[in-house]
Amino acid sequence: MIRGTTRWGRRFALVATLLMVTLGAAAGPAAAHSAVVSSDPADGATVEVGPQRATITFNEPLQPNFPAMTVVGPDGNLWSKGEPIVDGRTLSVAVGELGPAGRYRMAYRVTSADGHVVDGERGFTLSRAGNGTPGPAANAQGGNGGSGDGIPVWVYIVGAIVLFGGGLAFALFGSNLGKGKNQR
Known part of the structure; x- marks a missing residue:
């Protein structure tokens, strides 16, 4: 003593x-959640033609459990096609030919390497209208992919x-x- x-x-x-x-x-x-480091198209970018795949890259590898990613156009319809794919630090989803000119939102939800859910949104602007056919309205698919299912601080x-x-x-x-x- x-x-x-x-x-x-x-x-x-x-x-x-x-x-x-x-x-x-x-x-x-x-403090250990994954963070977005880039996207394709880049957040805030203006493009004349949409990408074949929308991609978001994170600072660390992601768990492949239950990823979500949608591309929603200015018309409120889904323009992403199929299921999102996690490949290491990258989340992507196929995108068909886009339609109306305007702002497109890429909403995402992934599971960090530490097991916490991270979600958010990136966006780009299509300057020239395309001839693509939209999917259903975004809210018919259960939302836009980002509601914050992680444990709040x-x-x-x-x-x-x-x-x-x-x-x-x-x-x-x-x-x-x-x-x-x-x-x-």
């Missing part, structure tokens, strides 16, 4: 250590506060609970 250390000092050190460990564990998974923060509060209560009052019964 260190000289001059009181019971309260040891309890404070224990609680502080528990807090640091809890907050470190909560912050770790939240606030859940980790609330968990950390609850764990900290429980540890603090135990450290401050836990050892005193048994003393009252034995002293009578």
